[in-house]
Amino acid sequence: MAEGRDVQWVEVTEGQVGQRVDNFLLTRMKGAPRALIYRIVRKGEVRVNKKRVKADTRLALGDMVRIPPLRLTPREAVREVSDNLRNLLAGSVLLEGRDWLVINKPSGLAVHGGSGVKIGLIEALRQVREDLDFLELVHRLDRDTSGCLLLAKSRPALLALNASLKERQMDKQYLALVAGRWPARRDFVSVRLDRYELANGERRVRVDTAGKVARTRFAVREAFEKATLVEAEPVTGRTHQIRVHAAHAGHPLLGDDKYGSRESQRLSASLGLSRLFLHAAALTFPEPSSGRPVKIRAPLPGDLEAVLDRARRSR
Secondary structure (H helix, E strand, O other): OOOOOOOEEEEOOHHHOOOEHHHHHHHHOOOOOHHHHHHHHHOOOOEEOOEEOOOOOEOOOOOEEEEOOOOOOOOOOOOOOOHHHHHHHHOOEEEEOOOEEEEEEOOOOOOOOEOOEOOOHHHHHHHHOOOOOOOEEOOOOOOOOEEEEEEEOOHHHHHHHHHHHHOOOOEEEEEEEEEOOOOOOOOEEEOOEEEEEOOOOOEEEEEOOOOEOOEEEEEEEEEOOOEEEEEEEEOOOOOOHHHHHHHHOOOOEOOOOOOOOHHHHHHHHHOOOOOOOEEEEEEEEEOOOOOOEEEEEOOOOHHHHHHHHHHHHOO
């Protein structure tokens, strides 16, 4: 294979061992969308030790990865991080360890790009944190949800944290404002959830006996005249779980344009709420290298505090 001057051969270091080829390339090829990464791998433009590979091929120490020159059209390119977003993310790190960090994710920012989203939190952070060779999401938050989001800075940390998540050694606590008076005696919602897509491709979740088991623990934090501030702790980790469980219980989250009711939408408007009232307030996980428990809290954003103040005045 004749090599142009712009072709790079990059050696896999210890911190990149076990990483998938597509994720390795996303870190190295700033601004490249995932669809383009898949295309150049499929066409054989990316090689490992001079051999063709698949996007999910795992890298080993000392592997030599061929990275072709990248020329993106404006339509293809992942958007550059704006100064405002760069400053916002730099100031949103709640706590950082040797091989992990926790971000206070702002509402309205998707965790990753795609489906019309030019840049997500993970793509933006990879541009902001150029000092890191590895950065991956450990879990996800809905676009409109704010609060604690955990990321791994090394492959071993990602595997350890994923194992903690799977073995339910990671605790997540959310604050949600729901419509109506949540009964103090109802501390669990346990119904099966099934994912489906609308005609336009939008992802939704519904209660369905054929779905997967899902369980959420709820506790009343503060009661208002027409709403309740609850603490929600997902025992399982299904898509939109808290939102669908609350709606199924007859108390949809305020500001929820997917699973809310007309009544909850009117109440949201009366309280001046313009976003989903769901905040990942606390996260506890075992530190990957030492196993010691790490507990992190994210303060409730000012716009949500203002909604609570208006709810209190209406009592």
